[in-house]
Amino acid sequence: EAQVTQNPRYLITVTGKKLTVTCSQNMNHEYMSWYRQDPGLGLRQIYYSMNVEVTDKGDVPEGYKVSRKEKRNFPLILESPSPNQTSLYFCASSLSVTLGHNQPQHFGDGTRLSIL
């Protein structure tokens, strides 16, 4: 089954404790992206990646890191989480930006992070 898999689905942790949210897709997609969803703000793009070893900042990258060492994986790293990073996070992927901007994104089921 074609899917984007995020782990964990839920996490409660404390300020300053490094964490990683994993994202993996099995569709051989080149483009991957991370978003955070907050009430009243919709989804905001954190980082995106056009292909392996190519990443760039979205609109709200502060406090986050990403890496793209393999095509299928795009982990989101919070080196020193703070309470304002409490949010619902989505990973998404799409086929290839070189095919045009008509490629819809496939989303994971989301990760709900609570930073105390």
Add this chain to the structure above:
Amino acid sequence: AQKITQTQPGMFVQEKEAVTLDCTYDTSDPSYGLFWYKQPSSGEMIFLIYQGSYDQQNATEGRYSLNFQKARKSANLVISASQLGDSAMYFCAMRDASYQKVTFGTGTKLQVIP
């Protein structure tokens, strides 16, 4: 910078009626893509429909159609014959000319009344 505006935080519609969800956008790029996604209460994001900036005709997908007015920079979603399962959050999104950055609106919560 590109921007998506959804001015209706919440809407109600009677079952079997049609409903229009508004979306306006702002960009200086001549080439862009517009998307609508549905987010049910279960949380997943579901792609509904796409419209390209150079497409001459309005996009349609089953009961979903996109009323694209390029001069007014609007891309409204029309749902015909609403069903109870249409109750959800709906997000309008735009992909920029580089095909890389994606901007979402704040969403509209639609509730279908029996």
